[in-house]
Amino acid sequence: MQTDRYPTTVYLSAPEMIRLVQLMGLPACIAGVAARIEREFLRWNEFDKSARVACHSDVGVIELMPIADKSQFAFKHVNGHPTNHRHGLPTVMAFGVLSDVETGAPRLLSELTLTTAIRTAAMSALAARTLARPESRIMALIGNGAQSEFQALAFRDLVGVRELRLFDTDRAASEKLAANLVGQGLDVSVRQNIAEAVRGADILTTVTADKTNATILMAHMIEPGMHINAVGGDCPGKTELQAGVLEKSAVFVEFEPQSRIEGEIQQMPADFPVTEFWQVLNGQCVGRTSASQVTVFDSVGFALEDFAALAFMSETAAQLGLGEIIELVPHAADPKNLYGVLRDGFAPVTASEQVPAMFVEQTA
Amino acid sequence: MQTDRYPTTVYLSAPEMIRLVQLMGLPACIAGVAARIEREFLRWNEFDKSARVACHSDVGVIELMPIADKSQFAFKHVNGHPTNHRHGLPTVMAFGVLSDVETGAPRLLSELTLTTAIRTAAMSALAARTLARPESRIMALIGNGAQSEFQALAFRDLVGVRELRLFDTDRAASEKLAANLVGQGLDVSVRQNIAEAVRGADILTTVTADKTNATILMAHMIEPGMHINAVGGDCPGKTELQAGVLEKSAVFVEFEPQSRIEGEIQQMPADFPVTEFWQVLNGQCVGRTSASQVTVFDSVGFALEDFAALAFMSETAAQLGLGEIIELVPHAADPKNLYGVLRDGFAPVTASEQVPAMFVEQTA
Numbered sequence: 001m002q003t004d005r006y007p008t009t010v011y012l013s014a015p016e017m018i019r020l021v022q023l024m025g026l027p028a029c030i031a032g033v034a035a036r037i038e039r040e041f042l043r044w045n046e047f048d049k050s051a052r053v054a055c056h057s058d059v060g061v062i063e064l065m066p067i068a069d070k071s072q073f074a075f076k077h078v079n080g081h082p083t084n085h086r087h088g089l090p091t092v093m094a095f096g097v098l099s100d101v102e103t104g105a106p107r108l109l110s111e112l113t114l115t116t117a118i119r120t121a122a123m124s125a126l127a128a129r130t131l132a133r134p135e136s137r138i139m140a141l142i143g144n145g146a147q148s149e150f151q152a153l154a155f156r157d158l159v160g161v162r163e164l165r166l167f168d169t170d171r172a173a174s175e176k177l178a179a180n181l182v183g184q185g186l187d188v189s190v191r192q193n194i195a196e197a198v199r200g201a202d203i204l205t206t207v208t209a210d211k212t213n214a215t216i217l218m219a220h221m222i223e224p225g226m227h228i229n230a231v232g233g234d235c236p237g238k239t240e241l242q243a244g245v246l247e248k249s250a251v252f253v254e255f256e257p258q259s260r261i262e263g264e265i266q267q268m269p270a271d272f273p274v275t276e277f278w279q280v281l282n283g284q285c286v287g288r289t290s291a292s293q294v295t296v297f298d299s300v301g302f303a304l305e306d307f308a309a310l311a312f313m314s315e316t317a318a319q320l321g322l323g324e325i326i327e328l329v330p331h332a333a334d335p336k337n338l339y340g341v342l343r344d345g346f347a348p349v350t351a352s353e354q355v356p357a358m359f360v361e362q363t364a
Numbered sequence: 365m366q367t368d369r370y371p372t373t374v375y376l377s378a379p380e381m382i383r384l385v386q387l388m389g390l391p392a393c394i395a396g397v398a399a400r401i402e403r404e405f406l407r408w409n410e411f412d413k414s415a416r417v418a419c420h421s422d423v424g425v426i427e428l429m430p431i432a433d434k435s436q437f438a439f440k441h442v443n444g445h446p447t448n449h450r451h452g453l454p455t456v457m458a459f460g461v462l463s464d465v466e467t468g469a470p471r472l473l474s475e476l477t478l479t480t481a482i483r484t485a486a487m488s489a490l491a492a493r494t495l496a497r498p499e500s501r502i503m504a505l506i507g508n509g510a511q512s513e514f515q516a517l518a519f520r521d522l523v524g525v526r527e528l529r530l531f532d533t534d535r536a537a538s539e540k541l542a543a544n545l546v547g548q549g550l551d552v553s554v555r556q557n558i559a560e561a562v563r564g565a566d567i568l569t570t571v572t573a574d575k576t577n578a579t580i581l582m583a584h585m586i587e588p589g590m591h592i593n594a595v596g597g598d599c600p601g602k603t604e605l606q607a608g609v610l611e612k613s614a615v616f617v618e619f620e621p622q623s624r625i626e627g628e629i630q631q632m633p634a635d636f637p638v639t640e641f642w643q644v645l646n647g648q649c650v651g652r653t654s655a656s657q658v659t660v661f662d663s664v665g666f667a668l669e670d671f672a673a674l675a676f677m678s679e680t681a682a683q684l685g686l687g688e689i690i691e692l693v694p695h696a697a698d699p700k701n702l703y704g705v706l707r708d709g710f711a712p713v714t715a716s717e718q719v720p721a722m723f724v725e726q727t728a
Contacts, residue, residue, distance in 0.1 A: 007453055011690075013692065014691045014693055014694035014695070015691055021706055022706060050417065053428070053430055055412055055432045055465070057432075057434070060468055062432070062437045062465065062468050064428050066428055068419045068426070070421070073426045077439070077461060077470065080468070084467055084699065085699045085700060089699055090696060093469060095470060095693075097441060099441070101419070102421075103424075103448055104424055104425075104426050104442075104444070105443075105453060106457075111693065113694050114705065117702055146703075147702075170700075173700050176698070176701050180701070180703050326375075326377060327377045327379055327475075328377065328378060328475055329454075329459075329475065329477050330382060330477050330478055332454060334540070335453055335455070335510065336508075336534075337544070338513075341382055342382060342386060342390060
């Protein structure tokens with residue numbers, strides 16, 4: 001009875017998420033999140049979707065990304081601040097919540113910095129597995145910051161990439177990435193420039209941080225059959241591809257209304273043709289049409305990916321016994337008497353709330 | 365140095381917020397939040413404002429309410445589920461966050477269920493102090509649920525109300541409210557119906573929960589000079605006033621784009637005249653023009669009120685030594701090496717992070 005009345009909120013802190021990933025193994029987490037994203041994308045029309053809400057400043061952006069189905073509401077608070085490393089902070093930090101649509105009660109509060117890195121890589125690899133040539137083995141990885149190891153491992157496991165060619169304007173970042181990938185079954189080399197990294201690759205992944213209209217990839221660099229995984233261009237004024245790259249490619253996006261604002265296609269006319277990726281997944285639209293076609297996954301990050309990641313992490317944490325119960329909502333004995341909690345003093349957490357529901361039902 | 369690098373997040377749980385209000389006293393909290401709301405409303409144009417994002421279901425709504433100035437981003441997660449009491453849960457539950465615009469780091473995570481009750485009452489009373497006749501002493505309070513005690517005390521302290529006439533379709537709710545107000549300097553009576561509660565009152569406060577186009581107040585009940593504080597009509601399909609009440613009144617709102625969707629004025633044509641309350645506060649627009657005019661504060665709840673409440677609670681908690689530091693963001697020694705946190709094991713919280721910054725600077 002008590003457990004039914006009180007809206008328990010589970011908190012997964014950053015240290016507990018690290019522990020979760022260590023216990024599961026990063027490859028299993030990436031694969032699990034990718035499978036969950038695929039499952040959720042296949043029921044696309046069951047979700048109440050909207051473009052995220054962004055608050056822009058001179059130095060970065062803070063975004064809220066909500067989404068819901070009939071039973072759960074999810075949102076993520078995430079920032080993108082390319083110069084955060086100067087403060088010793090990650091470019092991207094995030095946390096999120098799962099709530100019950102039935103009552104509005106928050107049920108999970110979770111770190112999502114590490115989880116966003118995992119879900120972004122999982123999404124990229126899921127798209128590439130569907131859109132890249134099946135025999136793709138060589139990937140150029142441009143931008144070797146916090147997200148890069150996750151991309152490398154996701155493409156190794158989900159796509160079959162075996163060779164990685166690294167480039168970053170910060171050579172130390174490439175060396176950090178190469179060092180982290182030692183002994184992980186990938187042939188890794190650091191290249192002198194983008195053109196050298198790109199030449200002859202099957203897949204090009206761009207994951208740079210600068211909030212600018214950059215041209216990391218130019219049309220003349222693109223060879224027939226390449227798949228481009230464009231991750232870093234993800235808000236107005238922040239792109240990585242020369243418009244000519246898009247003109248010669250078949251372009252796939254997550255949620256078109258958001259991608260028109262935030263993606264590489266913000267450079268293109270409003271009627272530039274794109275395909276929503278979920279339609280390729282469910283067979284409604286065609287993906288790659290030939291071995292020589294160039295495909296682009298113009299990724300910006302969509303709330304449904306976080307919904308999937310929150311669901312996976314929540315279920316995994318429950319299996320592993322991770323997470324703690326926090327009192328984010330006051331526990332009023334009479335819900336119409338909120339004022340009463342001020343008279344009753346601290347809302348007590350009774351011992352019965354800390355034991356499994358089944359036991360409580362037997363003894364209540 | 366460490367304290368600069370690590371984005372400390374303070375967590376104010378529901379029990380700690382209860383303790384804060386107990387230590388400060390509820391009247392001081394209401395007055396403090398009202399003063400902060402007034403201060404923030406007076407710099408209205410410094411805020412990046414948007415209508416809140418709502419997720420509607422058959423039984424209720426979950427909303428995200430973001431707002432930012434140049435230094436802080438705030439948002440609230442709040443629900444409205446009129447039948448939640450059947451589950452033993454409050455109709456309205458909330459929590460919120462303050463983040464740094466400069467870096468995107470979350471700096472405060474706070475319960476906002478109790479705080480929302482305080483800020484809503486503070487906003488209502490602030491508006492009434494500006495818009496009602498100065499000699500207003502009698503208030504009809506229609507809807508005696510979780511928010512009602514807070515309204516009663518705010519109007520006592522900020523407006524000078526001395527007599528309260530209560531009505532609720534749930535008689536037990538009115539009796540609960542009357543019992544909570546014993547000995548608090550208010551002459552309280554429970555009335556048999558709305559008309560009896562309203563007749564001869566100076567101020568009418570409606571704070572009912574049903575998600576329906578109700579007509580709690582009818583045009584024929586309204587007497588010259590009354591001020592109507594319409595709190596409960598706050599989302600599409602949820603109103604409390606007959607359209608005729610609005611037609612005979614001067615109507616004031618918080619943020620017009622949101623109120624057109626959610627407020628009592630959703631019933632009216634798009635060009636129905638309203639005044640944003642901040643313009644009355646700063647003298648840009650006139651409020652009440654005569655002692656016989658009927659004024660309506662068509663309140664729906666705006667993010668700036670939560671921004672103000674979060675700021676007040678955050679500063680008060682710091683003064684009282686309340687709140688705990690949580691690790692919502694992983695602590696990577698090298699911000700470009702997020703992957704490294706998985707190798708390093710648990711991100712350690714060093715002793716130096718748990719002592720004041722000044723001490724750390726001296727010893728580092």
